[in-house]
Amino acid sequence: MIETPSSYAAADISLRAERVSVSYGSALAVRDVSLDVPKNKIVAFIGPSGCGKSTMLRCFNRMNDLVPSARVAGKITFKGQDIYTKDVDPVSLRRQIGMVFQKPNPFPKSIYENIAFGARINGYQGNMDELVEQSLRGAALWDEVKDKLRASGLSLSGGQQQRLCIARAIAIQPEVILMDEPCSALDPISTLRVEELMQELKEKYTIIIVTHNMQQASRTSDYTAFYNAEATEKGGKVGYLVEYDRTEVIFQSPQKEATQAYVSGRFG
């Protein structure tokens, strides 16, 4: 039997979205998305701008809560637990589901402090020096910065900054890492390093990555979700999930014509 995301046993599902719709104010941004994210896999979200893939990503760690007008309908579960109920606290959820942003955003502090911050605020009791080293090694940055841990995080190059942000995210030992176009501000060599890093990270973490780069999706991910947008009567755009399958299927023999057109570059 071919392994598809939906063929996993419930225990191996990390995140599950069931008929999720997101709206900002009165404008619907994404409608009716259902998908399963299996544990220790890399799932790529692709699609044209405005199709709601970043919006969907931000639902998984409740970052949309920070936008006052955002409403999330439907159900999202993390390890079987509905994350939008009252007894799930967004602050503790975000400790378990980390995030890396499009533009590298290290804190204007030392490299050491960048890593230690998350651990400290979450009440980490262990040896901080060890945690910093371990996180930087995990993000393949240790050898480059081990002699200048007190230097500002902003003194690093763009690619190093993004790996610092990844190190910062894994320092609090999350289970899932959400990546919102993590390489769009990086040069090809830095991009390659981050992609290699993702392959190592997936041993321990589940990764969802939003990307505009289709080669990146096909190179790195196990599963790919293709989103598209359609115009609404009010003149806005609403995104929806077109197709979600193993990455080879999406790129070589997609079921839907729209997916075929997008991945072959005839659209978007």
Place this chain on the structure above:
Amino acid sequence: MIENSQTPASAAAKPQGNLFSPNLVGRYRWDFVFKTFALLAIVFALVVLVVLLSTTIHDALPKLDFHFWNENSFLRSFPSRKPERAGIYSALVGTIWLMVLVSAISFPLGVGAGIYLEEFGEDNWFTRFVEINISNLAGVPSIIYGLLGLMVFVRLMEPITGGRSVLSGALILVLLILPIIIVSTREALRSVPDSIRLAGFALGSTRWQVVREQVLPMALPGILTGMILSLSRAIGETAPLIMVGALTFVPFVPTIFNNKGEFVGITNGLQSQFTALPIQVYNWVSRPQVEFHNAAAAGIIVLLILLLAMNSVAVILRNQLQKAR
């Protein structure tokens, strides 16, 4: 599935013939005209400043001396009927008391209010109402604050403030500059990129942790600048202090010691009557004797030096904080 019908050739159509007239000479002339105008503006402002300063210093010279180790010097003498003995001591100490109290009270209040409005408050009728009122308060003439202070701090709160005291004066100045501090705090917080806040939240911070650890340190230089600008305004205020009853002839200073040098409690100082530099200057200027006019000029110089010292401390502090990143 929309095929892109635009071809590269049609997109980059070349203009036919020469439709551009660069007219470099004319454009550079406007450069020159504007540069000259801007330079003249600076020169005018500087000339006015230099003239003001030099006449003041000239008037002040007969009276001004910085021999603060000498008990009869200008800086160490109390005001007097006799112009040759009149000094600035009580006004200088009064102003320092005011500045210390005003900073100590207005910093937590103003910065706290700014943080609430910018970071915690949701956009609802309450915060909008508060915002409109803060902008309005910033435009209220200072004499109105004086009237308010007379009623509230001097009369109603007399048991606490001690009536016409240095504490009442400080509270009124706090009210006066609070809107400015709140507005500049919000500006400074707004200049911190949102990506920093998002990064903090994504690591599982609460809002206070994000503000305390990331946003506030980045905004602090801007907040300090606003703080010092508002203190500079407060230090020169006369009208509201006259309203709350700062005296013009004060042969004593607010003190926390009795005349045997024993500590008698901070309230003693806070509830003491006082005067301040601008009031003393105003008083001297209105006297007929030329010697008092010289004393007034000397008082202005002392006020200016105090102001400059405060500003330099702020600049140094800000540079230190920025370097720490």
